[in-house]
Structures are given as C-alpha cells and as structure tokens.
Amino acid sequence: MSAALSVLNRTFGYPQFRGPQQAIVEHVIAGGDALVLMPTGGGKSLCYQIPAIVRQQQGQGLAIVVSPLIALMHDQVGALHEAGVEAAFLNSTLDWQQTQEVEQRLRTGAITLLYAAPERVNTPRFLALLDALYQQGGLGLFAIDEAHCVSQWGHDFRPEYRALSVLHERYPAVPRIALTATADALTRADIIERLQLQEARLFVSSFDRPNIRYTIAEKGKDVTGQLLRFIKEEHAGDAGVVYCQSRKRVEELATVLANAGIAALPYHAGLPAELRQAHQNRFLREDGIVMVATIAFGMGIDKPDVRFVGHVDMPKNIEGYYQETGRAGRDGLAAHAWMAYGLSDVVNQRRMIDESPAADEFKQALRGKLEALLALAEATDCRRVRLLAYFDEASTPCGNCDNCLHPPEVWDATDCARKLLSTIYRIQQASGLNFGTQHTLDVLRGKSTDKIVQHGHDKLSTFGMGPEFSELQLRAVLRQLLATGAVGLHKVQLDNGHSFDTLCLTDASRAVLRGEQPVRLRASVAAPAGPRERRQRRPAASLPPVAEGLDQAALARFINLKAWRAEVAREHGLPAYVIFHDATLAAIAQQQPHTLADLQGISGMGAKKLQAYGAEVLRVCS
Known part of the structure; x- marks a missing residue:
C-alpha cells in the first residue's frame, strides 16, 4: 500500500481516492507543482492535506496553507485535530502569547499544516519565519487555496494574493499546489502567470455537479413571493443560502422569511463581527437554517447538507454563479440552485461595469462575462450543457434542469428588438435627450402619458x-440588448444630486437594426419559482435524505447517533459534520456494530476517531 493510500485509509477513514485525487496527491508528494481545478465538494482539501502529512513523515517539513477566511481555517484545523493531525492557524483571533506559542511549535517541527491568510504570509515577520524554516529544510509544501482570488478576471479578486509570487521566488525548492473550484480559460492563464506556475501540471476535473438541479426564473412583480413559494413547496425545513446584492435587501428578506416561519438569518459585512459569527455558527451547527447573505458569505463553508442555494439578484458572472450554487449538495445528494433575474439586474450590472475606473480591456472582459451569464439565464436548451461549455467541458442534456424537465417555447424577437432600437433612436432624435426604460416602452406600446405628450413623443x-x-416581453428583449451591448446606458445627473439611467444606441445597435443579428428568446415570462414536478415534501424536523432508506431499528440508532454527535460537537466547539458526516452515521446505524472491529472500514471512521469515539459509538448503538 502506498504512503498516500495508507494516510487516506488510516487518518481520514476513506477506502479509496475519488477521481483525479490520487494522481494529484502522488504528483505533489514527488515534489511537483500543480494547479488543481476541482468542483466544490470534490475533495480538494485532501489533495494538499495528504501530501503535507506524507512529506512531513518523509522528513521534508511542514505545509503552509494560504486560506482567505478565518472560519475556514478554524473548521479545517478542527477537522484535522479530530483526525489526529497536528495543525494550527495564525490569524487575528489569536492573542500575542498564542501567536508566539504557534510560532515556537513551528520551529520545533511539531506542526504538520499551518493555515494563514495571504495578508499575514506577506508580512516581513512571517517571511522571516519561513526563511528560517527553509534554511533548516523545514518547509515541505505551499498550498494556495481559492487560487482564483489572484486573478483580476476572477469573481473574488484579492490583491493580497498577487504578492504570493514571492513564495516561488524566495523558496524555489518547495513545491506548490494552487486550488480553485472556478476558473475559465482567462482566469486560469492569469493564475499561472501571477503565481509563476508555468511548469506546474494542470489537473482539471469535471465541473459537473449532477446532483444539483438548475432552475432560473424571470422575476415577476413579487420576487420575494417567488422565493417563498420555492422554499415552502420544495425545501421546507432544509438548510439553504439565499444571495442578495445589497445589505439592505439581505436584512429585509431575512425578516420576511422569518415572519413566514422559516428559520432565516441575515449575513453581510455591515453587521457587527460578533453577530456575523453567531449567525454563521448557527448555520453550521443547527439543522434547517436558511442564511440570507451577500457574497461575503460562503467561501470556505464546508457544510455538506445545504439543500438549496437561491439568488434573488443576478450574480456578476458565471464563475460567481457556479461558485455560489456549488455550496449546495456537497454531500452528493439531491440539491437545488434557483435564481430569479430581471431587467434591473442587467441595468445595475452594466452600470457598475461602465462606471468602473478600470481599463477598457477589463471592462470589455466583464461585459463578456455578463453576456455569458445572461445567455445562460435566457437559454432554452439544457442549462448544464451551457454551464459546462463555459468551462470548456462538453456534455449532453442532463434531464435535471428546468429546461430539460419543461422545455420552454421560443419566439423570434428580432422584429421586437428592431422596434425598440428604432424607438430609442427616434426619441433621442426628436428631443436631443435620452430617456429611461419605462418611457421608451410606453412610447412603443402607444401609451399617452403626460410625459410623452409633454415632449411630443x-x-x-x-x-x-x-x-x-407585453411589457414583460419588451423588458426581456431590452435585457438581452443591454447585456450584448446593442443598447447602452447614459447617466443623467439631476440638480438635487440624484441621477438616473437612460437608454442610448451603440455601435453594436446597427447589426440588430439591419436584421443581421437575430434575437431569439424563451416565450415564457415570469416563470414559476420551481419545477412543476415537485419532490415529496419532508416535514421541517425530518431526517436527512441519507437516512431515508434505513429500517426502523437502524433509524432509531441514527437518531441517537445524531443526538450524541451534537453533544460532542458542542463540547469541541465545532460543527457536527466535522465530528462525523451524516453518511458515516447512517452507515454505522445500518451496520449495527457490536465491536470496534465492526467499525473499521466504515467510510469516515479513521484510526484516531475510532480510538476517540469507538466505545461511545458502540454504547449509543447498543
């Protein structure tokens, strides 16, 4: 048995590697650099944790893991301790004495993996510590998690990541592994250049998450009502995350959901740190919590049983959408990604791009990414095929997205688009001014409003x-024209300091006006929140899907094991899944163990956990 497989079996309790994990692990153990693209829930952390353990066993030193979030550091270090691995973190939650203690353990080789944020890694003090370790042969590996943060083309760009090129320049003999769940070709190239990974081996896993059902609905007049119906009819009692663009919207929506009987909590950067932490802890450690959040929440959250992710506002690009929806169904069981989008989303996104101080090349790339996301939203064919194609992966229709389950009708909107553009042109030509969306639609539909009569339109x-x-159809066409750049936005500043967006033609308008650029859209508007074929509801206090096949006796053992696990998790200050995943508890309950030997070989039951918890598990199951 190889050293890597032995660590996988004994330390982590898993019988075999998944997908490309083994090839990645063996390449890094041998000292090779790697860039790993693997979907959320695909087991990225093992790709650097196992090499770190093996390389230290071989006397090659400890691993430094660059991680962007304190919460992720805490949970991963806690999980490693549960597995019997010496790990630590250096971040702002430690006082000076605790920091010195961790640094002393580093110097003595007592730590296998050290987690630190990029901001700390780049400090002179930390680099001096690394210098000393390197000179003693005590640096075995650098792991750069969430590597897309290094790229200006990525959806979570963090300038501090760019300075990580110093690791290769300063410690050239130490192998590096960079990992991310989302990166298109442009972002990949930027990661390779910025981190100097030109010689690294590229490992690209399938981006497909077949357990996730994708549903994208056009916003009606009451998107909150759409979301409520989706949660109550599809996911009552399930854990979920709902993303909003603004902090104000987060708090409003969390209140509405809570008033509707849903255990919902708000999360955004404007809340006090203590409250954010309390809400995150509840989400991680309690069942059935729905977190309403800005995108500040979620990176590095390993909660496996999130059953749905919702978006009431359109993300900025497909990478962000994929990353956020990928937080559902990490346990491999059925999950749901639901999004509502509308014209206002496209207007807001285009305005933010156009008003950005960035270079034209960067703006053009952002417009292309927005256009790709809108194309996914407006698509009439398989969502999954479109999503995977964005990441250069070929696939066939999935049969598990809204378009596959309920193929929409399609209409040729080219004539409508030409009339819209002509109206924008005629209004500007007649008045010498640009007007907004509603005024333009009213002119085209022949509404004699006071404003239209006043200007002679x-x-x-x-x-x-x-x-x-219909107005909904016109807004859908205008949405497409805005996203593709065939319609532009012109900001008008008022004397009172307020401003509003007006519509204008662009160079790209000509092809549509001439009929050279066809516009085809889905015929349905304000689509229902979720698929009409709904899964059978489970009551709010129901069991997780992984336990639904257990017989009555095994079910009783599973319930008792969950209660015991909750007590242990509270004592250790960790989420329950860090102790054991639901799947491990279900397997134990099914096995009906009587001896410690009966527990060996159950997935997730490593040697340390067997030693620490085996006797208690047998007691609970008896």
Whole structure:
C-alpha cells in the first residue's frame, strides 16, 4: 500500500481516492507543482492535506496553507485535530502569547499544516519565519487555496494574493499546489502567470455537479413571493443560502422569511463581527437554517447538507454563479440552485461595469462575462450543457434542469428588438435627450402619458408601433440588448444630486437594426419559482435524505447517533459534520456494530476517531 493510500485509509477513514485525487496527491508528494481545478465538494482539501502529512513523515517539513477566511481555517484545523493531525492557524483571533506559542511549535517541527491568510504570509515577520524554516529544510509544501482570488478576471479578486509570487521566488525548492473550484480559460492563464506556475501540471476535473438541479426564473412583480413559494413547496425545513446584492435587501428578506416561519438569518459585512459569527455558527451547527447573505458569505463553508442555494439578484458572472450554487449538495445528494433575474439586474450590472475606473480591456472582459451569464439565464436548451461549455467541458442534456424537465417555447424577437432600437433612436432624435426604460416602452406600446405628450413623443413614427408586445416581453428583449451591448446606458445627473439611467444606441445597435443579428428568446415570462414536478415534501424536523432508506431499528440508532454527535460537537466547539458526516452515521446505524472491529472500514471512521469515539459509538448503538 502506498504512503498516500495508507494516510487516506488510516487518518481520514476513506477506502479509496475519488477521481483525479490520487494522481494529484502522488504528483505533489514527488515534489511537483500543480494547479488543481476541482468542483466544490470534490475533495480538494485532501489533495494538499495528504501530501503535507506524507512529506512531513518523509522528513521534508511542514505545509503552509494560504486560506482567505478565518472560519475556514478554524473548521479545517478542527477537522484535522479530530483526525489526529497536528495543525494550527495564525490569524487575528489569536492573542500575542498564542501567536508566539504557534510560532515556537513551528520551529520545533511539531506542526504538520499551518493555515494563514495571504495578508499575514506577506508580512516581513512571517517571511522571516519561513526563511528560517527553509534554511533548516523545514518547509515541505505551499498550498494556495481559492487560487482564483489572484486573478483580476476572477469573481473574488484579492490583491493580497498577487504578492504570493514571492513564495516561488524566495523558496524555489518547495513545491506548490494552487486550488480553485472556478476558473475559465482567462482566469486560469492569469493564475499561472501571477503565481509563476508555468511548469506546474494542470489537473482539471469535471465541473459537473449532477446532483444539483438548475432552475432560473424571470422575476415577476413579487420576487420575494417567488422565493417563498420555492422554499415552502420544495425545501421546507432544509438548510439553504439565499444571495442578495445589497445589505439592505439581505436584512429585509431575512425578516420576511422569518415572519413566514422559516428559520432565516441575515449575513453581510455591515453587521457587527460578533453577530456575523453567531449567525454563521448557527448555520453550521443547527439543522434547517436558511442564511440570507451577500457574497461575503460562503467561501470556505464546508457544510455538506445545504439543500438549496437561491439568488434573488443576478450574480456578476458565471464563475460567481457556479461558485455560489456549488455550496449546495456537497454531500452528493439531491440539491437545488434557483435564481430569479430581471431587467434591473442587467441595468445595475452594466452600470457598475461602465462606471468602473478600470481599463477598457477589463471592462470589455466583464461585459463578456455578463453576456455569458445572461445567455445562460435566457437559454432554452439544457442549462448544464451551457454551464459546462463555459468551462470548456462538453456534455449532453442532463434531464435535471428546468429546461430539460419543461422545455420552454421560443419566439423570434428580432422584429421586437428592431422596434425598440428604432424607438430609442427616434426619441433621442426628436428631443436631443435620452430617456429611461419605462418611457421608451410606453412610447412603443402607444401609451399617452403626460410625459410623452409633454415632449411630443406621441407624434413619433414609432409611437404605438408595438402594441402586440407585453411589457414583460419588451423588458426581456431590452435585457438581452443591454447585456450584448446593442443598447447602452447614459447617466443623467439631476440638480438635487440624484441621477438616473437612460437608454442610448451603440455601435453594436446597427447589426440588430439591419436584421443581421437575430434575437431569439424563451416565450415564457415570469416563470414559476420551481419545477412543476415537485419532490415529496419532508416535514421541517425530518431526517436527512441519507437516512431515508434505513429500517426502523437502524433509524432509531441514527437518531441517537445524531443526538450524541451534537453533544460532542458542542463540547469541541465545532460543527457536527466535522465530528462525523451524516453518511458515516447512517452507515454505522445500518451496520449495527457490536465491536470496534465492526467499525473499521466504515467510510469516515479513521484510526484516531475510532480510538476517540469507538466505545461511545458502540454504547449509543447498543
């Protein structure tokens, strides 16, 4: 048995590697650099934890893990301690004495993995510590987690990550492994360049998460109502995350959900740190909590039983969407990704891009990413095929997204698009001014509002040209035109300091006006929140899906094991899944063990956990 497989079996309790894990682990143990692209829930952490353990056993020193979040450091170090691995972190939660104690343990070789944020890694004090370790041969590996943060093209760019190139320049003999769950070709190239990984071996796993069902709905007038129906009809009592763009919206929506009987909590950077931590702890350690959050929440959250992720606002790009939806169903069981989007989302995103002080090249890349996301939202074919194609992965229709389950009708919106563009042009030509969305739609549909009459827009040749189109249809077409750049935004500043966006033509308008650029859209608007074929509801206090196949006696053991695990987790100050995953408890309950030997070989039952908890598990099961 190889050293890597032995660590996987004895330390972590897993019988075999998954997918490319073994190839990655053996490459890094041998001293090779690696860039690993693996979906959330694919087992990325083992790809550096096992090499760290093996390389230290071989006398090659400890591993430094660059991690962006304190919560992630805490949980991963706690999980390693449970598995019997010496790990520690250096971050702002430690006082000076605790920091010195960790540094002393580093110098004596008592730590296998040390977690630190990029900001700390780049400090002179920390680099001096690494210098000393390197000179003594005590540095065995650098692991750079969430490596997409290094790229300006990524969705979570953090400038501190760029300085990590110093690791290769200063410690060239130490292998590096960079890992991320999301990176398109542009982001991958940037990661390789910024971290100087030109000689690294690239490992790209499938981005497919077949257990996740993708549903994307057009926003109706009451998106909160759409979300409520989705949660109550599809995921009552389930743990979930709902993403919003603004802090204000987070708090409003969390209140609405709570008033509707859903255990919902808000999370955003504007809340006091103590409250954010308390809410995160509840989400991680209690069942059935729904976290309503900005994208500040989620990176590094390892909770395996999140059954759904919702978006009431459209993300900025597909990488962000994929990363956020990937937080559902990490346990491999059925999960759901639901998103509602509307014209206002596209307008807001385009405005943020256009008003950015970034270079034109960067803005153009961001517009392309927004256009790709809107194409996914407007798609009439398989969502999964489109999503995977963005990451250069070919696939076939999944049969498990809203479009596969309920194929939408399609209509040719080219004529409608041309009429919209003509209306924008005629309004500007007649007034010398640009006007906003509602005014433009009213002109096209022939509504004689006071504003239209005041400006004489009821005399335009395009007035009343499109009465056959509903406002929802027109907004869908305008959404597409904005995303593709065929319609631009022009900001008008008012004397009172407020401003608003108006519509204008662009160079890209010509192809649509001439009929050279067809526009085809899904016919359905304000689609229902979720698939019409709904899964059978489970009551709020129901068991996780992994236990649904257990017989009555095994079910009783499972319930008792969960109660025991909750007590242990509280004592250790850790999420329950760090002690044992639900799948491990279900396997124990099914096995009905009578001896410690009966527990050996159960997935997730490593040697340290067998020693620490074996007798108690047998007692609970008796």
